[in-house]
Amino acid sequence: MTYSVWHRRLDGNYRMIDIDSVEVCHKCYTPIVLLELAVYKGQWFKQYYVLRNLARMAKVPAYIVLYEKACEDDSQGAISNFYVRQVHPKLSQKYFKIQSGDYAQWLAKLHKKCKHCGYNSKKTS
Numbered sequence: 015m016t017y018s019v020w021h022r023r024l025d026g027n028y029r030m031i032d033i034d035s036v037e038v039c040h041k042c043y044t045p046i047v048l049l050e051l052a053v054y055k056g057q058w059f060k061q062y063y064v065l066r067n068l069a070r071m072a073k074v075p076a077y078i079v080l081y082e083k084a085c086e087d088d089s090q091g092a093i094s095n096f097y098v099r100q101v102h103p104k105l106s107q108k109y110f111k112i113q114s115g116d117y118a119q120w121l122a123k124l125h126k127k128c129k130h131c132g133y134n135s136k137k138t139s
């Protein structure tokens with residue numbers, strides 16, 4: 015946040031965005047999926063152009079994830095619903111809803127097998 019404010023003071027020839035979440039392989043840290051996150055407050059628009067470009071270059075999928083807080087205390091990590099839209103490799107026009115209890119399973123599917131090292135998060139060693 016402080017860095018973003020500082021960066022906005024530069025002249026208009028410099029642009030930056032922050033990447034909210036990079037899911038990585040548990041073993042080799044290779045990126046698996048890029049996520050742009052935002053609290054859902056009735057909005058469905060979220061910029062994704064840079065995210066999509068990065069995903070294309072990294073050859074990984076990318077999604078916008080909007081989430082509804084279950085309570086205002088951020089330290090609880092309580093989320094009631096997720097709304098997910100794929101932006102790479104497919105550019106979906108719609109969000110799909112994932113209830114809080116199912117989101118971890120959705121992430122697990124993305125992690126199922128690392129394309130770089132072959133680590134399988136479903137197997138325990």
Ligand SMILES: [Zn+2]
Nearest residue numbers: 039042128131
């Ligand atoms: Zn790996």
